[in-house]
Amino acid sequence: MSHGSPTRTVLVTGAAGGMCRGINARLAAAGHTVLCADLSLEAAESAAEAVRAAGGRAEAFAVDVADADSVSALADAVHERAGDIDVLVNAAGILDRKYLADHDAHSFERTLDINLVGPFRMIQTFAPELVRKGWGRIINISSIAGVTGYPYPSYSASKAGLSNLTRSLVIDFWGTGVTVNSICPGVVDTPMVIQQVRDQVPRKVPTEQIVNPDEIGGLALFLMSDDARNINGADLLIDGGATRYFQLFDRP
Template sequence: MSTTTRTAVVTGAARGIGAGVARRLAADGFAVAVIDLDEAACKPVVQEIGAAGGRALAVGADVSDEQSVQAAVERIAAELGEPTVLVNNAGIIRDNLLFRMTPGEWDAVMNVHLRGSFLMTRAVQGYMTTAGWGRIVNLSSTSALGNRGQANYAAAKAGIQGFTKTLAIELGKFGVTANAIAPGFIETEMTAETARRIGIGFEEFKAAAAAEIPVARTGKPADIAHAASFFASEGAGFVSGQVLYVAGGPKS
């Protein structure tokens, strides 16, 4: 089975890392479902993929809502093809110091990152096990190692790693691999938002980050997309349950 007959699903794909991953998987030959909360926001990515000769479908869905996820996956299977690659990328931040963090801020982050990854994976895994082939790629973060002001985000991203390793154990015998990517500083709207929140310019923010990174630069969505492309490939079938830190240097 070649990638031209396979369908990939990428959540949070209207912009940033998700959009970069969607473009890369389409270039690799997958038909790609581009999922985000606002379907209209997905259409520029879909149009770009189509202009490059690929196949893509814009899908609006709330990954934290069970019925929304089920409807989205059923639509993808019917209109694009039964999905056998899933990239759980959808995410939000609600940063705050612990003593200021509200239950709502905690729950919002957990719902999108952890509940969303669970619901999407549960909805898609049946297609993978039936096909005897599947690739699950979950987005963690270097924040999983701990980060000031991100108790909710750090806990969610650490949880993603445990979730990934368990999927690898449960689904391996069906030809399904599960791996996680933990990005460091990646230039996206989310990191630009963080710069605005702490009151400095984005260029200054990037320069400060680059000064602490061994390769002396910040990351781009394409850096994460390249890692996702490897995990989704035919050749990565003996790599499962791993967490790859894509951060310009060693992390532990």
């Protein structure tokens, strides 16, 4: 890996998703071991196999981040098969395309339980081993929806909460060698992005480019490097300038 950093063991939740395929690939190409965790073991194994097919090292695990018992079982399985982790990437999440009137309390809470409480469970479970070793990286995959707002309130609220959780946790990891940061992507080239959103990129994104999942992986790699040791509690936007544009003015 660049910067002379050692190889690490990285646990990625939501690893079978389109964005995480890029993250997994970049991490593995740099020599890191990727522990692919997803809701179904079959999906996780598919993600791990893609890493292995490219010459990387990967293992597959099932986890439901909305279930405390499942997260505990994941920890047991990871420690038995791979030992301690060095980096936790919280990427598991859902986008519930419901407007305010379409939501009920259960559907709103479900999004928060997966997108916000899920990462909290993962951090609370795996952080002690990072602290014990005196080095660790926690990378939360948030969204510009948590910065600007978004038409789907459960999603934007969950991502705003995740970014604020990131900022708040720097106190808990004071002096431990563990940093915690958020990556906030804009429109990412994954199957989740509907065509209507893709069509708006030239009008809404100053670079006129959709974000490639590989770029998210590159940013995660940088956060793991020694050069990023003093980046802590940050929301790192990777959105082509879309957030700044939304905040200022409409295109004439």
